[in-house]
Amino acid sequence: MSDFAGPAPPGTVDGVPLTIDARFNGPDDSANGGYACGLFASACAEPVAVTLHAPPRLGVPLRTEPGGRRTHLWDGDALVATAAPTRHRVVPPAPVPVSVARAAVPGYRGRRGHPYPHCFACGPDRESGDGLRLSPGPVPDRVDTVACPWVPDAGLSAADGRVRAEFVWAALDCPSGWTADLVAAPKVLGWMRAEVLRRPVAGEVCVVVAALDSFGGGGLAAGSALYDESGVLLAQATTRWYAPAG
Template sequence: MPQIFIPQRFNGPPDTANGGYVAGLIAGEMRKAGIEGAIEVSLRAPPPVEAAMDLVIAGGACECRHGDAVVGTARGVEALGAVPAAPTLAVAAQGRENFPPVADHAFPYCFVCGPSRTRDGLCIFTGRPHGYDGVTDVWTPGSDYAEADGLVREAVIWAALDCPGAFAIGFQERPMVLGRIKGQVLRRPEAGAPLIVAAWHLYDDGRKHGAASALFTADGELLAQTEQLWIELK
């Protein structure tokens, strides 16, 4: 039975693993089991850090368990739809100028978007640039996020596309947690190259909110994309 283990470093909310990172690890194990294409991961409980979780993969689906509790489920799904064209690198770089201040951040130590994690986090600070309908930032993944082949690890790509969706919805005004993420990685980029991260608000339904996100090369080639369901905290 395969297992995944999330070190404390890869947290989202305090003492909880980043949902996108967890989803990326699950997707990677499903691919090892022969399940290709887009993967949809639904989180049923907060994924723990510093604890092993068992993966039960059968019939094109997966259960992620921590003891007797089902933390999440996953399944292969159809390919995601088209995304808007990428902003230019110059426009994308303007996004972080409008990222909310640390005082307005519900989870300032999040591995992906935490402004208090400038030493060991991804530091993806997506905000709204002028003239673009979404939130953006430029992210240059370091070599410590790459496999031996020099390409960025799949779980890190999923993590990078997680939090931007929440900021496209308005995380700073209404904190929320990830409930479901559907994603596909088309091509893993090399570490050390600047990449464009963008995300868009899709819908609101009470405390449920939808978003989509994408990762592009500096020239606008689509590398990976997600569609997400976020649950607003009470």
């Protein structure tokens, strides 16, 4: 059974504004893509893929509206995102031992020249307990694959003691982008499909792994997965990234 969304966050029922706190940024002036997709997905009744049409603004009410099998997220008259059921099959990258993931961290490309150094998920300028501080570095003998440990803190937990689904989405998001060189060619998330099988508990040692699927035309596609320290799959995702507009 999929532990898809966890308890629905407040303010996300149909017609009630959804507001993304400024803490959860990617670029300084817009939301972290994975967090935004996960929060929006939590407002939907079934597992979905989320397409981002525009950077979600921070601190402003965003309106959710169902439309047939799709749900739309609006910022005034501007369409921000669309969530829709999908048959897209997620194939997770193979697990990586915790020791290998830890050894990969020093190779994280985003340590210097990060295009979004304050990103909630992977920004090196965030403090522990404020951002996720993911540092996915290359895995030896695994082409275009990165990994890092993640130990979620208690501030990410829902009332049931497990990490909220939107934070799992955020953890699956950024490592997939770092399967390419985002310092040389910055990109932002444009589409994400995730499945959360089990939400981890605070303090649980996890490993995030991501592998590049394709690269070209100014974009990339990648798969990512979250494992526990025994190599049991907790969550998986497929993402598509594009050069930022403008």
